[in-house]
Amino acid sequence: MSKKNIALDRLLTIQNHISNQPQQTGPIDLARERENASFNVKHMNWLFWGSKEFAEALQDAFLIIQRDPELHFSGGHPFDLTRPEEREATMKQIFRYIQLKKSLKDPLLFKALGVAMGMYSESFNMKVYVNDYLMAQSFKLFGTTEQYDAYINDIVNWKIIGCFAMTELGHSSFLRGLETTATYDRETDEFIIHSPTLTATKIWIGMAGQTATHTIAICQTIIDGKKCGTNWFIVQLRDQKTGKLMPGVTAGDVGAKYGRNGIDNGWIQFSHVRIPRTNMMMKWSKVDKGGEYIPSAFPAVSYSVLIGERLSVLSGAISTCGQVLTIACRYGCVRRQGANEEQIMDYQSHYVRLMPCVASTYVISVITRMIINKWEGIMKLAQTSQEEFISYLPDIHAISSGLKAAISWWGCEVLERVRRSMGGYAYSSYNGIGGAIGDWGVVTTGGGDNFVLIQQSARYLLGSFKQVSHGKKVTGSVEFLNDIQQIRSSTKSILSDERQLLNLDFTLDMYTWLCCKKVDVLAASLDSSTEGEETTWNENQVDLIKLGELYSYRFTLSEYIKGIKECSTNNEFKELIPILTKLGSLWAIHLINDSLYLFLEEEYFSKEQVKMIKKCHLKLCKEIRKECIPLVDSWGFSDFMLKAPLGKYDGDVYTAYLDTLKAAPNCMGIPDYWEKYVKNF
Incomplete structure (x- = not known):
């Protein structure tokens, strides 16, 4: 401890003895915590x-x-x-x-x-994302050069305000089941956009409620009474000058939500809305003037714009989890409780709950840049080399589907852990936790509970396993399956020393073994069933969802190891390797500890090995706890951005919180209902 802080401690002790009001220890506590950093916070x-x-x-x-x-x-x-x-x-x-x-x-x-x-502003974030990314990228991925050139300047300058109409009242991720129709009229060379049923209503569409002037709507394409598959269509919703709905368009707001109330999520119904044939997005599928439908050679491309949307959850996790963890960790180090007035962060039950969350935020931040850079490179191929672009889609689709589901669920877990760690204060909107929970829920579950998405990853994994079983090599996120024969030949863990658990490659191998074992077992179960394919899949659905989750978390760990190796080539970041490795080790041990029941089902670990893993998990949590304040400080969220008095950088949290309460509207005024009800008592 520095001489300055020793002097402050002594002064505080004297003040407490001579004052009837105990002085706040928060500033001193956080200053002391910041001295524990083993790394350069700025770097x-x-x-x-x-x-x-x-x-x-x-x-x-x-x-x-x-x-x-x-x-x-x-x-x-x-x-x-x-x-x-x-x-x-x-x-x-x-x-x-x-x-x-x-x-x-x-x-x-x-x-x-x-x-x-x-x-x-989470609402700002979503509104800008819907227009500048979903709308703009739709033209880039699905539109012809002419369509892109005609619309893109108006979109990026907000002369057109766009939305993305996919999910329906009765349908979400299952695009083939969508009911909205686009029927081609040969006589007028137009498409008729129509919502034939109640469940065809487009719903939870960002900005459709009040502000969007145009939408990209996915519809069942019908020509001469025959369904030709789903395609994307440009439909005007509102007059750009008056804001009034266009003829045949009925749209409204979904009303109050848990969070993001600044964005007007809405619903849309189309009643025989006519649009020019050229408003069909025709980069891949086409309908010519004669009404001939020319299908895409790659039907799965219709999902491609959703890949970026799914990966955006990773960036959201960094921001949302980072902010709430900053608040919770600072509060946990300021709040004192118990017979000896200890910092609540020093209680094992407290830091074991939060430290894996801090570690995971660092892991997600590293892999997010890597995977988004990869996706941006793939998107460029859509303009220059379409066949190469298509070749990357299955793998990146599986990765994005799995990560959206897994990180969404983990983000919910982080928020819940933070909520519990903050006690009753978490229920005050002014401390930012409740709003974050609502915002995260709105953005990550708008299309359902993500079970459909994670099964797409499991299906891809099983398909890749089948290719390997037939002697083919696979690449990308499933490349580890090429070694599955060697991996599954090991039936027992070789773990014998706790130091092995601090080796990221060693823990990755253990998690890879579990992933391979589960894909092997599930493939055998599916193949041996005498039921129909859909029934068999449903009977194994819980295990398939878990398989998709294992695959996704294995990917995060694998990519993080690559990311750390890249850091070692940068002089400014070399010094960070020890703490980054420790954070990665905690994340890996957390994943293994959380999946112990799966390992034990296969008798992979002995009782002694399980004890070693649990002991290492607790030890790493305690070590990371010592540096939790420098670690959250490194994220750089200022007090102004956090909007939470209990997360103030200087630690003077109670003064800030009470000042915030006093500034609230009508904090100390006489309520309007006093005369009518209270006085009469």
Whole structure:
């Protein structure tokens, strides 16, 4: 401990003796915690955000938001706004953001501003994402060059406000089951867009409720009474000047939600809406003037725009989990409780709950950049080498489907652990936890519970296993299956020393063994069934979902190891390798510890080995706990961005919290209902 902090401790002791009001220990506690860092916090911040340049641009972006009255929320947070007020505030932020886009000449700073605003306002983040990514990328992936050129400038400049109409009242991820129809009329050379049933209503469509002027709608294409498959169509929803719905379009808002009330999720019904034939997105499938349907040689391409949407959950996890964990860790180190007034973060039940969450956030941050960079490279191939683009789709589709499901579920677990760690304070909107839970739920489960997605990953894994069984080689995320014969020849773990568990390659091998064993067992079960294919699949559904989860988590661990190796080539990041390795080891041990019952089913571990794993898990949690404040500080979320007084950087959390309560509307006023009800008692 530094001489300065020793002096502060002594001063605090004296003050407590002579004052009737115990002094707050938070500032001293957090200062002491920050001295425990074994790494350079600034360098870790650069690594977390990808580079020194972007991390510094992000801090500049935070300042822009804080200083710009059009970008920041009045009072610093949106918690006291009504839904209409939050809607207006969000659109005001977007309007200002587009103005700044034209004035900021530094593209890196503008990119950082978009990221920063996405963290500051979840509703802003989703509205901009729907238009600038889902709508724009739809034209890039599905539209012809002519269609892209005709629309893209209006989209990126918000002259057209777009939405993405996929999910229906009775359908979500199962695109073949969607009911909205696009029927070709030969006489007029038009498509008629129609919602034939109640369950065909497009629903939970971001910005469809109030603001979207156009949509990209996926519909069943019908020509001469014959279904030709699903395709994407451009449909105008509202007049761009008046905001009134177009003829044949009925749309409304879904109303109150758990979170993200600044975005107008809505529902849409089409009643024989006519659009030109050229409003069909025709990069892959086409309908010519004669009404001939020319199908895509690669039907699965219709899912490709969803890959980026699914991967965006990873970025959301970094922001959402990072912010709530910063709040929870700081509060856990400030809050004192018990006979000896100990920091609650020192209780084993507390830090064991939170430290795997901190470790996972670092793992996800590293792999997110890697996988998104890979996807961006693949998307470029859609313009230059379509066959090569198609060749990458099955693997990246399986990865994105599995990761969206697995990380969505894990994010929910992180938020729940944080909620419990904060006690009753988590239920105060002003501490940011409840809002984060609502926001995360809205964005990650809008299309269902993700069980359909994770089964797509399991199906891909099983298909790859079948190829290997027939002597073929597989590549990408399933390449490990090429060695499955050797892997499954080992029936018992060789774990004999705790130090082995600190080797990431060793823990990856154990997790790979489990993944291979489960795919082997499930493949045999499916093949031996005498029931129909669908019945057999359903009878094994729980195990298939778990297989998809194992595959996805194995991928995160494998990619993280590659990411650490890349860091070792950077002089600024070399010093971070020990702590990054420890964080990765905790994540790996957490995965293994969480799956012990699966290992034990196969008798892979002995009782002694299980004890060793559990002991190592507790030990790593305790070691990471010592550096939890420097670790969350490294993420760089300022007080202004966190919007949570109990997560203040300086540790003076109780003063800040009470000041926030006092500033709330009508905090100490006489309620309107006093005269009518209370007085009469």
